[in-house]
Amino acid sequence: ILNVEQSPQSLHVQEGDSTNFTCSFPSSNFYALHWYRWETAKSPEALFVMTLNGDEKKKGRISATLNTKEGYSYLYIKGSQPEDSATYLCAFHRGSTLGRLYFGRGTQLTVWP
Amino acid sequence: GAGVSQSPRYKVTKRGQDVALRCDPISGHVSLYWYRQALGQGPEFLTYFNYEAQQDKSGLPNDRFSAERPEGSISTLTIQRTEQRDSAMYRCASSPRGGNEQFFGPGTRLTVL
Numbered sequence: 467i468l469n470v471e472q473s474p475q476s477l478h479v480q481e482g483d484s485t486n487f488t489c490s491f492p493s494s495n496f497y498a499l500h501w502y503r504w505e506t507a508k509s510p511e512a513l514f515v516m517t518l519n520g521d522e523k524k525k526g527r528i529s530a531t532l533n534t535k536e537g538y539s540y541l542y543i544k545g546s547q548p549e550d551s552a553t554y555l556c557a558f559h560r561g562s563t564l565g566r567l568y569f570g571r572g573t574q575l576t577v578w579p
Numbered sequence: 580g581a582g583v584s585q586s587p588r589y590k591v592t593k594r595g596q597d598v599a600l601r602c603d604p605i606s607g608h609v610s611l612y613w614y615r616q617a618l619g620q621g622p623e624f625l626t627y628f629n630y631e632a633q634q635d636k637s638g639l640p641n642d643r644f645s646a647e648r649p650e651g652s653i654s655t656l657t658i659q660r661t662e663q664r665d666s667a668m669y670r671c672a673s674s675p676r677g678g679n680e681q682f683f684g685p686g687t688r689l690t691v692l
Binding site for chain 2: 470497498508509512517555557559563566570571572
């Protein structure tokens with residue numbers, strides 16, 4: 467069984483707060499790490515695909531870092547807004563089973579105005 | 580450009596009936612993936628295709644589940660003799676040749692009574 471763990475499971479923050487959450491994955495046989503943003507009743511929206519150890523990617527107020535040697539990635543949101551409320555999913559892409567993503571359970575973020 | 584589409588969006592069926600779920604990938608995308616998502620969980624891989632060839636079906640839970648993509652475009656996931664435990668959101672995704680990112684459709688919510 468391949469475990470992809472995300473923490474915390476849920477997070478409630480005030481508008482304007484910055485926040486971060488964690489995705490941990492196996493450090494062996496790494497190919498890529500995906501972050502998705504998912505709002506209920508909508509399709510998961512791809513945020514980042516990260517492939518290199520030490521990668522940092524940014525999209526507006528959202529950024530992510532990657533450490534493949536220790537098997538974790540952080541997602542940061544700076545100055546959270548109510549529209550950032552969603553579930554953030556990470557998915558591990560293993561080298562020996564290309565095509566198949568192993569998803570975590572997600573971090574549910576609620577941003578209060 | 581149109582995204583991944585799935586039909587029907589909602590399907591309610593009685594236990595023991597067969598169901599067929601359809602996925603239309605993004606035009607030109609060569610890879611197509613099926614996932615199942617239970618409430619409160621991340622998507623769980625079922626199977627995937629490159630063109631018309633089924634590359635990995637190791638995620639299909641049992642032989643009541645099958646998938647096909649005969650012309651390398653539209654795909655159908657069929658569940659025979661449905662059981663209540665099959666109730667879930669079934670999601671389809673596609674990706675272009677050489678691309679890692681998987682673009683997800685809105686899903687089909689299957690309820691087996």
